[in-house]
Amino acid sequence: MSYHETEHMPNLNRNIQTLALLAAVLLVGSNAFVLSPILSEVADGLATDPFRIAWAISAFGAATMVSALTFSGLIDRLPAGRVLGGAALLLALAQVSSGLSQGWLWLCLSQALAGVAVGILLPGTYATAASTASEGREAARLGLVLTGWALSLVLAVPLAAVVTEWLGWRAVYMLLALLSVPVSLGLILALPDTPGTTTTRTPPWRAVRLPGVALLLVVMFAYMTAFYGSFAFFGEGMRNAFGLSAQGTGLFVLAYGLGFGLAGIGLGLVAPKITRGYILLVLFGIAGSYGCWRFALVDPRAAFAGAAIWGILNQLGLNALVVSLNRRAAAARGAVMGLNSAVTYSAVFAGPIIMGPVYAGAGFTAVSGLAAMFVLVGAAFSWKVV
Template identity: 70%
Template structure:
């Protein structure tokens, strides 16, 4: 069990600062995850290669993240949280500097694989820490604030990366992210040095998956994330095709999603709902309905923007409820279970687009979203029956 040794000293102020530090960690992860996609052509030109070679760096990042999360995330259960997360953020900075110095696409792929090793510890460790150290009943509120790091990376980091690339070059994007990673690493080490995992032995991924209710929730997470990543992969092109938009125009929809996700994160920080089986199922049903409605939502840009923002809000609720539920079942193996969660999530990064690709090619985005609805409803059934 994670313990906070200085909780007696102005606990509310200390807790809020630590939550913001963990938000910064998630912001780092989201920024590294999202910035390469919109600047693919510029990076490819800089490395004198094809865009698909550069895109392989994203795959290398995802695969390394999944492997790292399976094998290394359990460190958070046994060691100083500040050192583990700070060390992971520092390793991410090294990977980002290496990415910025890349002279060949293979170099970039290896650099992003190293970034994945860091993220495989940093992301599940952040999730485990915020829920383990939150007061009972406030887990969803604290996690909602930390998850807003994903929204900030979409709303701030991605447009900033495009701007910096245009004026200073794509390499500067990675150098600036590396500077941010070093800053966050120092903050994590200082603020979380007193938070420690309570386990003395390593919990294996297999053992963690056998904890009561864990594998069922991981199965729900797999279909939930496959629906999201499969749909989001074709979302930008889907709205561009529907409304004849430019790349900049489709960026408004990505921003609407990020704003919806972020706004709901702050709402959760105030409301702090009680996460129950019924709550989780209702949220998943609402998300399934959101997917199913895209055939109607794409009738106009206004309804599509509103639907996108609502999609972001609902996904904040869904991800929040899933992570809180997993941590509740994890007992003293939160790091290991969150590692499994990250491995499942990054597996969905591959599975979702692979499944949805042929459907999008043949039937369009509304059909992709329809399958997403079916997948999420499968998650509802598993969630309800497993309780």
């Protein structure tokens, strides 16, 4: 998959493409994040226990992982607009089904369908963001697109709570579906209508054998395990440290989202050159930010600043690793980004399981300390491949 022939594309077209891809990530992040804060309301509405509703999150993650391994290579062979637009429409269908759920199993199946769509949409978006960028501008383009994650945290999560309070939880999914349709049309219209550079499917076992890909995926797994393992207990850590309400802990999540988003905008302006030294510096910075939480938890202002710095560094780290994987993917960008999504959602599962006993026994500072060790292991592996 290569669209670098768009080097002389007018800036307006580039900007429209970037907005469409950012909207796709916002869509994915919104669907991924909205269920957690309204878990109890959904459980009450379906007359079941919250833990059964939480299984819908697991179903979404598992289906995303399988779909990414199975279908992400479509972006290498078919027009990007059709693949991503079709995936967004499938996500809209899953969201309508979620909103119409009459039981927890129906909701789980609906979110599994959403996972199938996201397993195509997310890796395809990453691959397309890199392949349609000008030479040397991949990090800048991807930084702006990744800002969709921050927007989903800052906007979608609090809005979901407000909509649930006033209109009920079903309205949340209906509104997401209404958002998915114009995003789908935007992707179809904005992205190139030319097929990828290969007509054959690149299976995962072949993509993982591309030079440097396997080791970079190990780095990504260590990096994401540290993040998702820490983020799972971040809110509780802030609440216990400062005696906050759920609304109060949301301010620290907001700080993280703002840091992540501002860093993405900065990357769009600066366009750093991704080198071995750059990646090592960022990974060491992230490890340091995890290690400093034991000092930040003495004062809310320090913790707020620490959350924002954590968000900034995580944007830089994720951006650098995804750009590095894309560079090694050649004509198999979709397949490699599918492997990346599969690894990421494996870390979504593994992180909280690994960190749970640590948090129960020693609290959030111990969790962040172990996360720092995971990132340092990832840095050691990155030295060999970057």
